[in-house]
Amino acid sequence: MELLPWLEGYVSRKAQVLEDLAPDLDWWFSQTPAETSLDTDVPALCSELTQIFVARHANDRLRTAFPRIADNIGVSALGLGSRAIGGISDATGIRPDAVTDSPLANTVLQFSVAELTHAPGIGSAAANQIVLALIEHSVTTADHGNGSPPATEALPGNATPYVCVLITPLGVPDDLDQIRSRAVGGVIDAAIREIANVEGPLSMDRLTRTIVQRFGFERASSRRQEQIKRRVPRAMIRRSRMGAFVWPEQCDPDRWRGFRTPVAGNTRPLVEIAPEEIANAMQTAALVALRRDELFRRTAALLGISRISAQGSTRMLACLNLMLESGRITSDGLTYLSDCGRKQRAAALESAPENAAHRNRQAR
Known part of the structure; x- marks a missing residue:
């Protein structure tokens, strides 16, 4: 009720609208989202709630x-x-490229569904998508007390802001012709570690591109880029079929469970995000059971990506397969749930028998 206060009026005859959506007839009064998800298709439930909200509220x-x-x-x-983002831009006057980084309080939350539906560029389909996303976000973060990505025992540190290294000069373009000299080579070696410590894990291409820019080039020849790549210590490089990524020296890719969210427009294309980081965000997204498309969409959103290309979907699928192989995510053939989500379900199931009756009495 505290989560979705507009459900408070659904009693007596109006309650019939909600009773058939989950096995527990009083689920919206008596259960937490984690408890409801034990025997309910949560994505389908969110879709039904969206239709009710749009029709009645x-x-x-x-x-x-x-x-x-x-x-x-x-x-x-x-x-x-993209349609919803463009419509929000039209309705608020915020540039389309700045909408995704804008707070919800200054954008969608100031409107009603009716206002969004009639706003130029939005329409009913995009308005429904916005409501569905709000319901899903509320449900996913419900047991964590705020709207931030949930932190769990298996995800120490979890989400942190993505910070870019400052583009300060390392030298002038001609210096790269002396890359084998001790002076220039030392500058590049120090820059590699600095960038990896600030931005790592990051793609090898982004690392070399950043160093080239700091020597005054907008672009550099493939030969120069290869010369820089050869200076990256092998111990800092993790290669897979999804690319080569440079890691901070003190960070173990197999044990790291964090991921970064964008701030101040520091967004990254999916191809420049390490598969381990995508997998960690996916584990957080799957704290409740989600269908694959929704899992990919929520994972991308955690990483600050509003649209998933065909190449991005392939990359997401590869990361999901790795998670399934490791057991950090499991599937029932329709939905996907992380190991952390399973622990939450088990805890809810263990406590449900003695607590459900008490909550039902309070609600009535």
Whole structure:
């Protein structure tokens, strides 16, 4: 009820609309989202709730309807499509490329569904997508007390801001002709470690591109880039079929469970994000059971990506397969759930018998 206060009025005859959506007839009063997910298709439930909200609460202000969503959460957390992003831009006057980094409080939460539906460039389909994303985000983060990506025992540190290294000069373009000299080579070696410590894991291409820029080039020849790549210590490089990535020396890729979210427009293309980082974000997204497309969409949103290309979907699928092989995510053939989500389900199932009856009595 605290999560979706607009459900409070569904009693008596109105309750019939909700009773058939989950096995427990009083689920919206008596259960937490984790408990409901034990025997309910959560994505389907969210879709049904979206239809109910749009049909019956079109004039409710979204800020009031979804009070548990933190004001400072960015639009990117909702994983909206390009049409919805463009419509929000038209409705708010914010540039399209700046919408995803804008807080929800300054964008969608200030409107009602009716206002969004009639706003130029949005329409009913995009308005419904926005409501669905708000419901899913509320449900996914419900047991963590705020709108931030949930931290769990298996995800120490979890989400942190993605920080770019400052593009300060390392030299002038002609210096790269002396890359084999001790002086220039030493500068490049120090820069490699500096960039890896700030931005790592990062793609080898991004690392070399950053160093080239700091020597005054917009672009450099493949020969020069290869010369820089050869200076990266092998112990800092992790290669797979998804590319070569440079890691901080003190970071173990097999044990690291963090991922970075964008701030101030520091977004990264999916191809420049290490598969381990994508997998860690995917594990967080799968704290509740999700269908594959929704899992990919929510993972991309955690990483600040609003649209997944065909190449991006292939990359996501490869990461999902790695997670399935490792057991960090499991599937029932329809939905996917992380090991952390399974632990939450088990805990909810263990406590449900003695607590459900008490909550039912309170609710009635």
